[in-house]
Amino acid sequence: MGTRTRKRTPTDGRQYSVEAEWTEADLALLEQLKAAEALLPNDAPRALLSVRLSVLTDDTTSPVRQELDLRLLARERGCRVVGVASDLNVSATKVPPWKRKELGSWLNNRAPEFDVLLFWKLDRFVRRLSDLSTMIDWCLKYGKNLISKNDSIDLTTTAGKIMVTIIGGIAEIEAANTSTRVASLWDYTKTQSEWLVGKPAYGYETTEDENGKVVLAVDQDARRALHWCRDAAMRSTPVSARGMVKVLVRSGLCGPGLTASTLLRRLRNPALMGYRVEEDKNGGVRRSKIVLANDAKPIRVAEPIFTAEEFESLQDVLNRRGKDQPARQLGGATQFLGVLICDDCDTHMTVQKTTTKGRPYAYLRCSKCKAGGHGAPNPDGIYSKLVDDVLKVLGDEPVMTREYRQGAEARKEQKRLEQAVSYYMSGLEPEGRFTKTRFTKEQAEKTLDGLIRQLNDLDPDSTQDRWVAVHNGKSFRTRWQEGGMEAMSADLFRVGVRCRIKRAKVRGVRAPHVHMKLMIPKDVRDRLILKEDDFAEKF
Template structure:
C-alpha cells in the first residue's frame, strides 16, 4: 500500500509562539494598563506575574490573555507589576515552579524584588500537591503571598490556605489521571505493529498511508548516512566514529551538532532492523533493546534499513574497534569534570582507558585535538596538583552563606518612630499641648531628641527585603577537607574556576610535559558565597 508524501507529526498540538499572538488591540490595552500602573504610589506592593502554558490548543488560555488579566488583577489590588515570569511550552506536572527557566530565577535569586505572585489559575501554576505545599512553605519563609485570578487563594487568610490545599489536591488528581492514561497508551503502543504515538527512531519518519493511518517510512538521507557508516566501519582499516560524524556533517546528511557518541548510539539501535524498541536502563550506557510481542517474537513496525546479518556484522565491527572505557559511577569517571580543560581547544578533559598488549592505563584527553592532543597521563597526579594550587589561592577564603532578611519589622519600627516624631513636633508648635508649661515642653523636647536618634540609627537597608552574606566560621580549606575532592570539584564548577592543561612534547620521551594554569574569575569572592537551595528536598 502506498503512502502519501505529506509528512505528519504524531500530535496536532503545537508549541506556542509569542510573536504571533499579540494583536494591536492587545498591545493598546497593555499600554493603557501600564499607564494606569504608573499612577500608583511609589511604595505600592510589588507583584510578579507567573504565566505558564504547556501547549496552545482551542481549550487553553493564551499567555497574552493570562498576562492582560493578571495586570488588571494587580491594578485592582493596588500592586505594581515588577516582572513577568513567562514559561511557555512547559509542563506543570513535570517541571515544578522553582525549576522553570524564568520563574525559577525569580524564586531562587530575585525574591527581595516582589511581595506577591499572581497567576491565572492554580493549574497554570502547579499541578502537584507536593509542589504546592513546597511553594506555600517557601512563601511563609520569605513573607510572600500567592494570588489566583480564578481561584479563592490568599495565604493571608485561613480560608485561603484551606482552599489552596483543596484545589491543589484536585489538580494533582487530574494530573495523575492524565499520567495514568498516557502510561496506559504507551504500554499498549509497545505491543502494536502500527505506529501510534512517539518520535520515530533515527532512520525513519512518519507518513500517512492510503487509509490515513500513520506509518513509519525510511528517511532517504538517513538511509544513505547509515549505510555509508556501515561500509566505513567494515573496511580493513575502519573509520572512527568521530571521523564518520565529521564526514556526515560536512556532507549535510546530519546536523552540525552530531557527536561520535550519538552516532554510535544510532548505529547500535535494533530499530534499524525495523523492530519496535525501548530504552534499556541496565548499566550506565544508553542503549535500546527489542520489544517482544505476545508470541515472544520481535514486533516489526517498519521496513528494515539493515538486514539482521548486516546489523550483526556492523555490531561486531563496532565491538572490535570499541574500547573498554572506565565504568560510569554516580560521580562520573572523571573527577573535576568541567574544571580541567584543554589549553589548545578549550574542551573538557576526560579520563580515557587504553590497552597496549597486556598493559592498560588511564589518561586525560580532550574532545577536539587530534589524537587527544598527545594525552595527559596519570590523571591522579593532575588532580593532586590541582588541589594543591586551589588550596593556595582559595583555601583561606571564609565560607559565606547567603541568608534572606525581611525588612517588615524595621519598616514598622521606622513608621512608628516617624509617627511619634510627627506627634511631638506638632505638640511643640506654638499653642501646642506641650507648650503650656516649661516642664512638659522640656520633657517633650527630650523625648523628641531620643526619637530622632532612634530613627537615625535605623539602617535604610534594614527596611528592605534583601540577601546578606553571613560567615559560618569555616574556611574553604576546612570545608574541602571535610567534603573531599567531590566538594572541591562542585565548588570550583559553581564559581567558574578553570584549570588549563597544556601538553608539550618532549623529544625522545613518550609522555608529554604537563603545564597547569588556574583561571580565577575576577568576582570570585562574590561567586564563592554559598546559596542554599530552598527546594533541594523537593527534587
C-alpha cells in the first residue's frame, strides 16, 4: 500500500478504534467507488460493511484494506454501501457480532437500513459455530444475506448455507486450538520460578537482569506504601482502610482511584511474600492462593516484601477487624437502583444496613454527600410512594412490542400495479389496443380505475423494511403486577424515568423530611416500547 501519510475516518463519520491511515491512492480509489455508487438505481441492494480486527500488526489485513476490498465487492454485486461497522481491537472468539459496539448497534436497532452484510473473511466475522448459526437464523428471520469477500458464502442458496457451516466449524476449531495453546502456556508458567508472562502483583514490576531475562523486582514506592499500611494496622489504635487510602493518595504513593476494598485485597495477597499465586475461585470471595510445586513447596518468583511472620501477623489483624458481610439478597439490597437519585449530589441512592444492639436498621444513602447525607430511614415507604406515583402516570399505558416488518412483498405488489397501470394507459391511447371498440375501451377504463385505486390505497410505508409497534393486549399496570417491583424497576431504568430524593433536616426530629420528585422523559411512550432480544439464549 506504500507509505501511509494521511489519516481519514470511515464513511459514517466515526473514527476507527485503532490508528488506521489512508494513503492518497486509497482516498482516490474511495472516491471512484463512491462515484460508481451514485450511478446505481434507487432500488439497488443496500450493503453494510463489517470490518473487524483483534490486533493491528504488519501481518494483519488493515481496516483500510478491508473496507476498500468490501467496497469493490459491493460494486461487483451492484450494492450501495450504507454504512461501515468498524470493530477493532475486538476478539471474534470472545465477542459475538451482536455484542460488538458498531456491528451490534446495526443488528439490534438498524436492521431496516440494510439488505446484505459484507465481511472480508469468515474468521473476521465469527469464530464460533454457535455464533454463526445464530447469525444465519437472524438473517433468515429478517431477510438479510451474508456475503464474504474471500469465502464462498451466500445464504440465498442451499450450497452457500452448507459452505458457511463447514467454514465456521473450521474457524471454531482454529480458535479452540489457540485457546488450548494459551491455557497450556499459563499452566506451564505456574510451575516455573522464572517470570514468563502475565501482570505482576501490586508491589512488583518486571525488569531485565544482566542476561536480558525478564525478572520481577520490588517496586520501592509500593513497598513503602505496604509497610506503612502494615504499621498503621498494627497500632494500638489502628487506622481504618479508608484512612489508609486517604493518606496514600494524599502522599502520592497511590493514584486517586484507589479504594478501601482494593487496598485490603492487596494487603491480603500472599504474593507479597515473593511466591507465585493464582486466583482462588472457591468461597465467593476474591482472594489469591499460593501455587505449590511438585515437591509441595511454594514457588518463589521474587524477593519478599513481607516475611512470612510479618504477613501472617497482618492477616490476623485484618481478620479480627473484618466484618462478615450479610448474605447477598436476590435482586440486590436496593430496589429501584439507578432510578432513585440524590437531589443534592446527583448520585444513586443505595440501601445501607446496620445493626445496633441487635436490631437491624436500613437507610437510603447516596455516595457523594458527606456520610451519605441525611439517611432516609424507611426505604420500603419510599418504594411504596414511588410505585403509587408511577402507576398513576404510566399504569394505564398500553404495552407495545416492537416487531419487524419486511417490505419485499409490498414492493412486488407496487411494481405489479405500476406495470399494469402503464399497460392499460398505453392501450387507451389513440389507436391503442383498447380503443378499437367502445366495449373494450369502457372495460379497460374500469380496470384502470380499479388499479389506480389499489395503487393509491397501498401504504408507502409498507414497501419499506421497518419497525412497527404492536399492542400485546396488556397495560403496564398489569405487567408490573405480574412482574413485581423488579419488572417496574427494570422498565423505569430502561426508559430513563428517575425519581429525585430531597432530604431536609427537621428540628427536633432524627429522621429527615423526604421529598420525592418524579422525572419522566417527554418521549416516554416511545421509550416504553419493548424490543425483542433476537440474540437471547433461545438461539
